[in-house]
Every structure is written in structure tokens, then in C-alpha cells.
Amino acid sequence: MDKQKKYLLSEKEIPTQWYNIQADMPNPMLPPLHPGTKQPVGPDDLAPLFPMELIKQEVSKDRWIDIPEEVRNVYKEWRSTPMVRAYGLEKLLDTPAKIYYKYEGVSPAGSHKPNTAVAQAYYNMKEGVKKITTETGAGQWGSALAYACQKFGIDLEVFMVKISYNQKPYRKLLMNTWGAQVFSSPTDLTDSGKKILAEDPNSPGSLGIAISEAVERAAKDPAAKYSLGSVLNHVLLHQSVIGLEALKQMEMAGDFPDIVIAPLGGGSNFAGLSFPFVHEKIKNGKNIRCMAVEPASCPKLTKGEFRYDFGDTVGLTPLIPMFTLGHTFVPAPIHAGGLRYHGASALVSQLLKDNLVEALAVQQLECFDAGVKFAKAEGILPAPEATHGIAAVIREANKAKEEGKSKTILFNLCGHGHFDMSSYQDYFDGKLQDHHFTDEELHSGLNNLNTPKI
Amino acid sequence: MDKQKKYLLSEKEIPTQWYNIQADMPNPMLPPLHPGTKQPVGPDDLAPLFPMELIKQEVSKDRWIDIPEEVRNVYKEWRSTPMVRAYGLEKLLDTPAKIYYKYEGVSPAGSHKPNTAVAQAYYNMKEGVKKITTETGAGQWGSALAYACQKFGIDLEVFMVKISYNQKPYRKLLMNTWGAQVFSSPTDLTDSGKKILAEDPNSPGSLGIAISEAVERAAKDPAAKYSLGSVLNHVLLHQSVIGLEALKQMEMAGDFPDIVIAPLGGGSNFAGLSFPFVHEKIKNGKNIRCMAVEPASCPKLTKGEFRYDFGDTVGLTPLIPMFTLGHTFVPAPIHAGGLRYHGASALVSQLLKDNLVEALAVQQLECFDAGVKFAKAEGILPAPEATHGIAAVIREANKAKEEGKSKTILFNLCGHGHFDMSSYQDYFDGKLQDHHFTDEELHSGLNNLNTPKI
Numbered sequence: 001m002d003k004q005k006k007y008l009l010s011e012k013e014i015p016t017q018w019y020n021i022q023a024d025m026p027n028p029m030l031p032p033l034h035p036g037t038k039q040p041v042g043p044d045d046l047a048p049l050f051p052m053e054l055i056k057q058e059v060s061k062d063r064w065i066d067i068p069e070e071v072r073n074v075y076k077e078w079r080s081t082p083m084v085r086a087y088g089l090e091k092l093l094d095t096p097a098k099i100y101y102k103y104e105g106v107s108p109a110g111s112h113k114p115n116t117a118v119a120q121a122y123y124n125m126k127e128g129v130k131k132i133t134t135e136t137g138a139g140q141w142g143s144a145l146a147y148a149c150q151k152f153g154i155d156l157e158v159f160m161v162k163i164s165y166n167q168k169p170y171r172k173l174l175m176n177t178w179g180a181q182v183f184s185s186p187t188d189l190t191d192s193g194k195k196i197l198a199e200d201p202n203s204p205g206s207l208g209i210a211i212s213e214a215v216e217r218a219a220k221d222p223a224a225k226y227s228l229g230s231v232l233n234h235v236l237l238h239q240s241v242i243g244l245e246a247l248k249q250m251e252m253a254g255d256f257p258d259i260v261i262a263p264l265g266g267g268s269n270f271a272g273l274s275f276p277f278v279h280e281k282i283k284n285g286k287n288i289r290c291m292a293v294e295p296a297s298c299p300k301l302t303k304g305e306f307r308y309d310f311g312d313t314v315g316l317t318p319l320i321p322m323f324t325l326g327h328t329f330v331p332a333p334i335h336a337g338g339l340r341y342h343g344a345s346a347l348v349s350q351l352l353k354d355n356l357v358e359a360l361a362v363q364q365l366e367c368f369d370a371g372v373k374f375a376k377a378e379g380i381l382p383a384p385e386a387t388h389g390i391a392a393v394i395r396e397a398n399k400a401k402e403e404g405k406s407k408t409i410l411f412n413l414c415g416h417g418h419f420d421m422s423s424y425q426d427y428f429d430g431k432l433q434d435h436h437f438t439d440e441e442l443h444s445g446l447n448n449l450n451t452p453k454i
Numbered sequence: 455m456d457k458q459k460k461y462l463l464s465e466k467e468i469p470t471q472w473y474n475i476q477a478d479m480p481n482p483m484l485p486p487l488h489p490g491t492k493q494p495v496g497p498d499d500l501a502p503l504f505p506m507e508l509i510k511q512e513v514s515k516d517r518w519i520d521i522p523e524e525v526r527n528v529y530k531e532w533r534s535t536p537m538v539r540a541y542g543l544e545k546l547l548d549t550p551a552k553i554y555y556k557y558e559g560v561s562p563a564g565s566h567k568p569n570t571a572v573a574q575a576y577y578n579m580k581e582g583v584k585k586i587t588t589e590t591g592a593g594q595w596g597s598a599l600a601y602a603c604q605k606f607g608i609d610l611e612v613f614m615v616k617i618s619y620n621q622k623p624y625r626k627l628l629m630n631t632w633g634a635q636v637f638s639s640p641t642d643l644t645d646s647g648k649k650i651l652a653e654d655p656n657s658p659g660s661l662g663i664a665i666s667e668a669v670e671r672a673a674k675d676p677a678a679k680y681s682l683g684s685v686l687n688h689v690l691l692h693q694s695v696i697g698l699e700a701l702k703q704m705e706m707a708g709d710f711p712d713i714v715i716a717p718l719g720g721g722s723n724f725a726g727l728s729f730p731f732v733h734e735k736i737k738n739g740k741n742i743r744c745m746a747v748e749p750a751s752c753p754k755l756t757k758g759e760f761r762y763d764f765g766d767t768v769g770l771t772p773l774i775p776m777f778t779l780g781h782t783f784v785p786a787p788i789h790a791g792g793l794r795y796h797g798a799s800a801l802v803s804q805l806l807k808d809n810l811v812e813a814l815a816v817q818q819l820e821c822f823d824a825g826v827k828f829a830k831a832e833g834i835l836p837a838p839e840a841t842h843g844i845a846a847v848i849r850e851a852n853k854a855k856e857e858g859k860s861k862t863i864l865f866n867l868c869g870h871g872h873f874d875m876s877s878y879q880d881y882f883d884g885k886l887q888d889h890h891f892t893d894e895e896l897h898s899g900l901n902n903l904n905t906p907k908i
Contacts, residue, residue, distance in 0.1 A: 004465055005527075006465065170872075379601055418564075419872065
């Protein structure tokens with residue numbers, strides 16, 4: 001029984017270029033619009049917020065973009081990440097399916113987020129930026145950027161969604177350890193925060209609100225830039241290192257996935273693993289299903305509308321062409337904080353519209369049950385966000401069993417749950433429940449939306 | 455600057471045998487004694503507590519002992535562990551020393567403990583054992599054994615030191631997730647626990663007390679065995695996989711350590727990394743210093759006495775020839791719960807007596823400071839136990855700088871601190887302090903000891 005469990009690349013084999021799906025989309029994404037003029041935004045509109053190199057990447061059509069050596073040197077601290085054969089889970093499910101997971105939880109921050117955090121901090125450093133502002137939900141992104149900013153000597157301010165700030169004090173502490181300042185959002189440090197607090201002093205916050213605060217803070221400070229952990233094209237670009245490694249690792253395993261699965265909050269986790277496989281689909285006609293899994297309490301891909309919408313709650317960002325529930329939609333307070341976002345990245349949205357990827361919404365109790373099964377079978381305790389992928393994997397593995405068919409499934413185990421133990425505590429204590437929105441509730445954020453339709 | 459950061463072995467290169475230092479010691483360790491007869495204990499004395507295969511390993515003089523295939527297959531879930539060049543820490547310290555760390559925190563339980571937990575659970579399973587009892591301090595050992603017992607279908611009861619049970623609820627939850635029952639020790643489930651509670655109802659517990667409880671519980675249940683996470687020879691044997699991998703990885707790096715450093719609680723962490731290097735010292739006359747680092751609040755190696763003593767507080771275990779502060783010594787309530795143990799393994803003690811290894815005691819504030827420096831420089835947040843090794847590394851790296859000498863240092867980063875964040879919180883909040891015992895206090899546990907002197 002000398003079966004290989006893990007597939008790892010040498011440091012020399014870590015990809016030297018990111019993959020840019022904009023080079024290969026049958027229909028390019030529509031341009032983001034300036035919220036005032038409703039005209040496509042140009043580099044000058046974005047310059048107050050982002051360094052020029054990231055703005056270039058945002059609109060680039062080059063298929064391959066070099067990863068700077070300094071970024072690769074930091075990647076080496078944890079990359080390549082292992083691709084692991086889930087023998088334990090296969091046995092537990094008694095399935096003919098072969099299940100592999102790409103484990104991004106080995107990074108110092110414990111998730112896939114440092115892949116882009118390090119790149120973003122690097123480009124900011126190169127252009128002389130001294131301070132970055134950002135938002136974070138469960139804290140995965142904030143801690144990744146704190147780690148990255150520390151590497152390149154940049155100050156960081158994090159606006160952390162209040163409900164997570166209270167639920168996950170240790171993620172805040174981790175950010176502090178790496179030198180970041182963390183605020184519980186909404187704050188009274190910004191006009192956006194004050195506006196929300198005036199309407200509801202007990203607002204639990206949301207990613208959309210925290211984005212408004214971080215964007216406003218950077219826009220008003222000439223020495224500061226803003227950094228976003230998902231949604232934008234350059235973020236998805238940096239995450240492609242996950243799928244590029246997985247392609248090589250699948251080759252080592254002598255296998256190839258029929259289905260690629262990942263959770264979706266803004267889209268970078270899903271895109272990171274799946275876009276290099278979508279490339280195989282477009283380029284070589286490979287028959288692969290790529291499935292984004294979202295929480296049923298925030299189902300923009302399965303229940304939202306494809307139209308222009310703001311990336312934040314207050315309405316400061318450009319208008320993005322995306323699947324959205326409306327920028328004022330407040331998701332149920334589930335524990336997968338990283339997935340509580342009203343919209344999906346423009347790139348993923350366009351691909352979904354073109355049927356190159358698919359989507360599934362799952363309730364949280366099914367996800368926690370899947371997470372505990374995984375911890376028992378494979379040892380690793382997954383982050384609540386990651387359990388969404390596992391729940392979909394279990395559905396597909398059970399389907400394979402019913403159909404009596406072998407099938408190869410690859411999913412992104414995007415992070416560990418070591419800082420999310422309070423969620424598991426609540427789950428074990430029976431305190432969690434599913435949230436069944438009515439269609440009316442789900443469309444409440446879309447009904448009065450006065451942003452352009454597509 | 456294309457410098458290699460991590461050294462990893464393929465699954466085929468994971469050691470197939472453990473290294474047993476009993477084959478090579480210039481002076482063999484003295485035999486453990488029966489507490490009643492004061493005669494050397496035989497296999498029959500130990501049979502109520504341990505499966506026969508582990509009893510054989512306890513007294514074996516074979517240099518190499520095969521690692522069963524089933525154990526190697528579980529090892530593959532996280533082994534080999536990386537040996538990492540600490541470029542970041544070297545830079546921070548501006549030292550000419552080359553620093554490497556062996557990172558055991560990648561295991562599912564987050565420490566080196568599963569190396570023996572998996573082996574012990576396996577041998578128990580092979581001999582038909584259905585239930586195991588054990589103790590745990592900070593919870594590293596308990597969670598490792600919970601993970602291992604889950605793998606082999608064995609029930610587990612964990613007696614967790616009360617102070618840690620309260621400080622680290624998430625480690626308890628992790629054990630529960632893997633199916634273990636966890637009790638806050640002292641309990642009223644055992645006579646040992648009742649005795650302690652009668653003397654002090656508010657006893658914070660200690661490893662020694664928890665061992666008494668777990669041993670008593672197993673001894674009274676014919677279907678149960680007991681498992682210990684450190685101190686015993688077979689435990690140190692299983693941990694040798696760490697140093698054996700590190701030897702190969704040092705060869706990959708084209709380097710060899712001048713100093714090997716690891717924290718010491720009972721001794722398995724230190725032995726695991728260092729014994730294969732002590733072997734090089736004995737066999738090939740290599741000039742290597744092997745340094746065990748203990749907390750100043752529990753300094754058995756540097757301030758204790760080499761004599762026979764009990765392994766537990768109540769006095770149920772065989773008498774072990776070891777450096778000890780006396781089995782009734784109560785260490786200060788520092789946060790490195792895994793190091794709060796009155797004695798050191800007999801093998802490490804004998805080697806210390808024979809000057810083949812050395813010891814250093816460090817205060818906890820220096821350790822936490824070292825841990826935060828490491829987290830900033832290398833990304834990984836170390837467990838409080840692991841920071842003891844880092845503090846010693848920093849001292850040696852600073853010495854190298856003063857002396858203007860290059861020097862190669864290898865240390866065991868035995869675990870991450872994700873479940874120890876409350877300790878870091880207390881440290882950042884200024885709530886931690888050093889404990890300066892007087893000599894009188896340190897010898898209080900030895901003064902009335904009526905166990906045999908050596």
C-alpha cells in the first residue's frame with residue numbers, strides 16, 4: 001500500500017509567471033464604469049488607489065505576466081503548496097471518485113490570500129508607497145496583507161467587519177503581531193462609517209461597508225494606497241499560481257480532474273484554482289467542470305443579477321459588471337465571513353454568463369458537517385469558507401457512487417480553521433442554523449438599484 | 455538571489471527506521487525501579503499500562519527499529535516536514551550565523567507530537583486495545599493522540615491540566631473534533647485526583663497530577679492502556695524521525711550544524727531532533743553541541759538533581775533515573791504548559807550527566823520576545839514551548855556576531871502557536887512576568903524526597 005499521498009514541486013518548479021485569463025475569454029469582460037460619468041474608468045481614475053503596475057495588470061491582455069523575483073522569494077516560504085490525495089475522505093465516503101485537494105493553509109497566514117498580498121505589497125513598495133489601507137471579513141485577508149506589508153516595510157490599516165472583529169480576536173492579534181493597526185468597522189474614522197453608524201449604531205458591519213471605509217481613507221491620504229483581497233482582475237491573476245501548480249501536480253499524479261471545485265466569496269479563491277483549468281478547456285477543449293460554491297445566505301451567482309454594481313456598500317468604487325445581489329444587500333451572519341460579499345468578480349461573472357464555469361449555493365450546516373467529516377478523515381480542520389468546497393465535493397463524490405462511476409475531483413482547501421474555532425464551538429453547541437431567504441428578501445437589494453443594467 | 459529556502463524529502467525518502475540511542479550510549483541508562491520493591495521493573499510490571507511491542511522498544515538495544523508501513527502511511531499526511539533556512543531571522547539579527555529550523559508545526563495537530571502518537575496508537579490497535587488514557591498540558595499531546603486514535607479506531611480519554619483547560623478551550627475542542635473525551639484535571643474520577651482536590655480544591659493541576667490520574671484510570675480498566683507523550687524511551691525513539699530527516703536535509707543543503715537546539719519539557723522534542731546528531735558525535739567524532747532549553751520556572755536540567763524519582767506527582771509510576779526537581783515540585787504557571795514538568799527523560803538525563811548534551815534555562819519574557827521576532831521575520835507564529843528554542847538560537851546568533859564567526863545553527867520549531875493566542879494576548883498586554891525562584895524554593899521538592907539517590 002505504498003500510495004503517494006502528497007505531490008510537491010521543488011522551489012525551481014514554482015511558476016515564474018501568472019496566468020491572465022483575459023487573454024483567452026471568448027467574450028471579454030465589460031469595462032468598469034466611473035460612477036459619476038458612467039464612462040469606462042481609465043488608469044487616472046484608479047491612480048489614487050492603486051500603484052500603476054497593478055492598474056496595468058488590471059487591464060492587461062497578456063496571457064503570461066512575470067512574477068517578480070522578490071515575490072517568488074517570499075512565495076518560497078510556503079510554496080509550492082501540497083496537492084494531496086484525500087484517501088481518508090474517499091474511504092469515509094466509500095466513493096469510487098478520486099479526490100485531491102490543493103492545500104493553501106500552509107501559508108503563514110493560513111490561507112491562499114498571501115499569494116496576492118505579497119505581490120500587492122511588493123508593487124506598492126516599488127512605487128514608494130508607505131501606507132496601505134484595506135478591509136477584512138473573517139481576517140484571512142487582513143492577516144495575509146499584514147504579513148506581506150511587514151515583509152516590505154509598509155504600514156497597514158485594516159478595517160475589520162465588526163461581527164468578525166468580535167468573533168475572531170485572535171486573527172486581530174495575528175495582524176497586530178505582524179505590525180498592522182486594526183479597526184472594528186463601521187468606525188467613526190470615515191464619513192462612510194459615520195453614515196452607517198448614524199443609521200444603525202449596532203450595525204454588525206459587512207465587507208461592503210469596510211471597503212467603503214478603507215477606500216475613503218486611502219483616497220483622502222496622498223501617502224496611502226488601498227488594497228483589495230479579491231474581486232479585482234489583478235488579484236485573480238496573482239492567485240493563478242494555485243492552479244498552475246495544481247496542473248503540474250496533476251501531471252505528477254498521472255491524473256486530470258473532471259471537476260474543479262472552490263468556494264467563492266469575491267472570486268479569487270475560485271479563480272486561483274480554476275482559471276488555469278478553464279484555460280485548458282478553452283485551449284485544448286478539455287472536458288472539465290469548474291464549480292464555484294457560494295453560501296446560500298449570500299447567493300449572488302445562483303440568485304443574483306448580472307449587471308453593473310458598486311463594489312462597496314456606500315458607492316465609492318467604480319461600477320463593476322458582475323453578478324450581484326445589490327450593494328446594499330446584507331447577508332445573513334454566517335460564520336464563513338470571507339464569503340459574505342454581495343457581488344462576484346467581473347471575470348468570474350462573465351465566465352459564468354458564458355457557461356464556462358458553474359455555480360452552486362450551499363447552506364452552512366451542510367458545510368460544517370462536511371468540515372468535521374474532513375477533519376476526521378484527513379486530519380486538517382478547514383476554515384468555514386473552505387468547508388463550502390468540501391460540501392460540494394461530498395455531493396459529487398456521492399453522486400459518483402450512485403452512478404457507479406469513477407471521477408477525479410480537485411478542490412481548493414483554501415485555509416485552515418485554527419482561528420475559527422469559535423465557529424466550530426457554536427456548531428457543536430447547536431447554535432448555528434441555516435438561513436432561508438425568500439426571493440423577495442434576496443431581490444430587495446436589486447429592486448431599487450439605479451446602476452446601469454447590462 | 456535565487457537561494458533555496460526549504461528542504462523537503464520525497465515520501466520515499468521518509469525514514470523507514472527509527473534510531474535508538476540506547477545502542478550507542480557510552481554509559482547505558484540505569485534501570486527504572488519498581489516503587490515497592492526498588493528492583494528493576496520487568497515487562498510484566500509494565501504490561502497493564504502498555505502494549506508489549508512498546509515495552510520491547512523501551513528496553514531494546516537495537517540501533518535501528520523498523521517503522522511499520524501503516525505508521526509510515528500516516529506520517530505521509532505531513533512528513534517529511536520542511537527544514538527551512540531562516541534568512542529573515544538572520545537578517546533581523548544581522549548575524550553571520552546560518553540558521554535553519556526543522557518545522558514540525560505542519561502536522562495536523564500542529565506539533566511534533568503525532569510522530570509518537572501515531573506509532574503508539576498503531577501498536578495498541580495491533581494488540582487489540584480499545585481505549586487509551588493520557589494526560590496533556592497545553593493540549594499539544596492530547597490533540598496529537600486524539601488525531602492518532604481516530605486513525606486507528608481507538609477511544610481516548612484525556613486528562614488535561616486545569617490551567618491549560620481554561621486557557622486553551624480551542625485545543626479541547628480540537629480533541630473533541632477528533633473524537634476524544636477531555637477532562638479538567640484534577641478530577642474526581644480518580645483517587646489521585648480526589649486526593650489533590652482534598653488538599654487544594656483550587657489546584658491549577660500539573661502534568662504530574664494529570665499523569666497520576668491517567669495512569670490510575672488505565673490500571674483499573676483491563677480494556678484500557680495508558681499512553682505518555684514524552685519522557686519514556688519508546689517516545690524518544692519515535693521522535694528520532696525528526697533528526698533523521700534533518701540529517702538528510704542538511705546534506706541537501708550542503709551544510710552541517712555546529713549547534714543543535716530544541717526546547718525540553720520531558721525530552722522527546724529535544725531528543726527527536728538531537729539524538730541522530732549525538733549519534734554522529736559518538737560514531738564519527740563530529741564536533742556538535744546539542745542544547746536542551748528549559749524554562750527558568752522549571753529548571754530540572756540546570757538546577758535539579760540526578761536521582762531516582764517518580765514520573766508522576768502522586769507516585770504511581772516506576773522510579774526513573776533522571777534530573778528532577780522532585781515529583782511534588784509545582785512549576786510557576788508559565789504559558790509554555792508543555793514544559794511544566796518536574797523531571798527529564800532518563801536517556802537525556804544520562805547523556806547530560808555524560809556531557810554529551812548541554813542545557814540552558816530561559817525566562818519566559820525573553821522567550822515571547824524571541825517568538826514575536828521570529829513571527830515578524832519568518833512569518834510563522836511559534837508555540838510558547840517552541841519560543842524557548844528560538845531564544846537560545848538568538849543568544850547563539852548574537853554570540854556569533856560578537857565573535858565575528860560564522861556558525862551553523864539548527865533548531866526544532868516544534869509547533870505553531872495558533873491555539874496559544876491567549877498567551878500572546880497576555881504578553882502584548884503586559885500581563886506576563888518572569889519567575890525568579892530562590893534556591894530554597896527550587897530545592898523544596900528535593901529536600902524530603904525519599905526515593906533512591908544515584
